[in-house]
Amino acid sequence: AQSVTQLDSHVSVSEGTPVLLRCNYSSSYSPSLFWYVQHPNKGLQLLLKYTSAATLVKGINGFEAEFKKSETSFHLTKPSAHMSDAAEYFCVVSTGTSFGNEKLTFGTGTRLTIIP
Amino acid sequence: ETGVTQSPTHLIKTRGQQVTLRCSSQSGHNTVSWYQQALGQGPQFIFQYYREEENGRGNFPPRFSGLQFPNYSSELNVNALELDDSALYLCASSSSQNYEQYFGPGTRLTVT
Numbered sequence: 001a002q003s004v005t006q007l008d009s010h011v012s013v014s015e016g017t018p019v020l021l022r023c024n025y026s027s028s029y030s031p032s033l034f035w036y037v038q039h040p041n042k043g044l045q046l047l048l049k050y051t052s053a054a055t056l057v058k059g060i061n062g063f064e065a066e067f068k069k070s071e072t073s074f075h076l077t078k079p080s081a082h083m084s085d086a087a088e089y090f091c092v093v094s095t096g097t098s099f100g101n102e103k104l105t106f107g108t109g110t111r112l113t114i115i116p
Numbered sequence: 117e118t119g120v121t122q123s124p125t126h127l128i129k130t131r132g133q134q135v136t137l138r139c140s141s142q143s144g145h146n147t148v149s150w151y152q153q154a155l156g157q158g159p160q161f162i163f164q165y166y167r168e169e170e171n172g173r174g175n176f177p178p179r180f181s182g183l184q185f186p187n188y189s190s191e192l193n194v195n196a197l198e199l200d201d202s203a204l205y206l207c208a209s210s211s212s213q214n215y216e217q218y219f220g221p222g223t224r225l226t227v228t
Contacts, residue, residue, distance in 0.1 A: 036219075042221060043120075043206065043219040043220055043221040043222055044159070044206065044208075044219040045219070046216055046217075046218070049216060090158055090159075102164075102172075103149065103161040103164060103172055103174065104149070104151075104159075104161060104208075104217060105161065106151075106158030106159050106160070107158055108157065108158050109157070109158050
């Protein structure tokens with residue numbers, strides 16, 4: 001079974017400093033991996049996705065993630081945090097290999113707090 | 117292009133009652149998935165519908181059921197509500213172009 005583990009339940013950084021949110025995955029084959037963000041009382045928004053193309057994936061709002069097969073990791077980074085980045089972040093793996101037959105398995109989430 | 121919409125926004129029900137939640141897919145999407153997000157947790161996959169048929173189910177009992185209509189809108193029905201069913205219910209739609217699922221804002225269900 002495929003799964004993801006988010007290593008930190010809560011991360012606090014100062015505004016303007018780098019952000020690192022850690023995620024490890026477990027998969028028997030090359031997975032499709034995603035990062036989603038959820039702001040308070042809002043739905044989930046896709047930040048970026050990895051689907052076996054380039055290992056460094058760039059997303060929206062300056063976020064990027066690197067797929068490292070040797071480390072089974074897919075960490076999310078941003079060079080400089082902004083107050084608007086404060087939210088819950090979910091690392092997600094997609095199971096299933098054909099369209100119309102996939103589901104998303106979410107990690108437990110990392111709450112990012114930005115200190116002014 | 118309209119996004120995924122869900123109704124109602126909030127709902128309060130009593131234990132033992134039945135509830136129906138609704139979802140309108142993003143234009144051009146023919147697959148819809150439903151997720152349950154309990155407070156402080158990540159979303160859990162309930163089931164997925166593709167071309168009006170259930171196409172994958174998570175670890176949820178049969179009292180959770182769904183429908184997908186020809187216009188690709190969808191319903192989630194929950195019978196015999198339990199207190200633990202209190203959660204945010206999220207609907208996501210996707211197309212045949214990629215694996216990206218686009219989420220609606222969710223319906224907050226409270227069971228008392």
